[in-house]
Amino acid sequence: SQQGEEDPQALSIQEGENATMNCSYKTSINNLQWYRQNSGRGLVHLILIRSNEREKHSGRLRVTLDTSKKSSSLLITASRAADTASYFCATPHPQDQTGANNLFFGTGTRLTVIP
Amino acid sequence: DAGVIQSPRHEVTEMGQEVTLRCKPISGHNSLFWYRQTMMRGLELLIYFNNNVPIDDSGMPEDRFSAKMPNASFSTLKIQPSEPRDSAVYFCASSRMRSSNQPQHFGDGTRLSIL
Numbered sequence: 579s580q581q582g583e584e585d586p587q588a589l590s591i592q593e594g595e596n597a598t599m600n601c602s603y604k605t606s607i608n609n610l611q612w613y614r615q616n617s618g619r620g621l622v623h624l625i626l627i628r629s630n631e632r633e634k635h636s637g638r639l640r641v642t643l644d645t646s647k648k649s650s651s652l653l654i655t656a657s658r659a660a661d662t663a664s665y666f667c668a669t670p671h672p673q674d675q676t677g678a679n680n681l682f683f684g685t686g687t688r689l690t691v692i693p
Numbered sequence: 694d695a696g697v698i699q700s701p702r703h704e705v706t707e708m709g710q711e712v713t714l715r716c717k718p719i720s721g722h723n724s725l726f727w728y729r730q731t732m733m734r735g736l737e738l739l740i741y742f743n744n745n746v747p748i749d750d751s752g753m754p755e756d757r758f759s760a761k762m763p764n765a766s767f768s769t770l771k772i773q774p775s776e777p778r779d780s781a782v783y784f785c786a787s788s789r790m791r792s793s794n795q796p797q798h799f800g801d802g803t804r805l806s807i808l
Contacts, residue, residue, distance in 0.1 A: 608794070618801075620799030620800050621784070621797075622799070623796035626794060626796060677723075677790045678724040678748055678790070679724050679788035679789065680726070680738070680748075683736050686736075
């Protein structure tokens with residue numbers, strides 16, 4: 579079963595508005611990651627937040643993590659048409675004992691930014 | 694640094710044919726992952742390797758699928774015989790060990806169409 583579930587599945591906003599996407603997960607984690615996928619391309623890592631962090635910023639991105647609620651949010655401020663993409667959260671697989679960086683990926687949020 | 698390199702980018706072939714997808718991970722990465730992405734099923738993990746050893750192939754849909762990693766710089770995913778339902782985008786990703794809280798790095802995928 580999926581570890582991470584994003585909400586909403588799709589989001590359409592005007593350029594300049596803020597976009598917020600949410601992710602819920604099921605087991606204890608030591609980090610949570612967000613990825614972006616542009617059409618026809620592979621996933622690209624955006625940001626990693628550790629379990630002992632509550633908030634992290636990177637440019638126009640702001641990620642929060644609430645381990646008590648097992649949830650995270652990704653905020654994109656002052657959105658641009660180029661932000662149009664699918665966004666995925668990912669968490670480490672809890673049962674991997676080999677040390678391989680196996681991640682559970684969520685189902686993604688499809689963001690459309692209208693110019 | 695070169696990213697994960699996948700070939701071919703596109704493959705169109707008739708059902709029953711053998712298909713071989715190739716991946717060159719980022720140098721120094723210990724883990725390699727093969728994913729399949731479709732509209733219906735989203736991103737599915739097929740198999741992953743750690744230090745060239747297959748760790749979990751439970752995501753491989755059928756015996757028609759096989760994957761190898763003969764050395765640290767090369768992996769293949771083979772489908773024989775191919776069927777129309779195998780049509781999808783196949784991604785390879787690589788990563789350093791989990792303990793360092795590392796992201797996965799994705800190639801741009803192989804878009805496979807089985808006629």
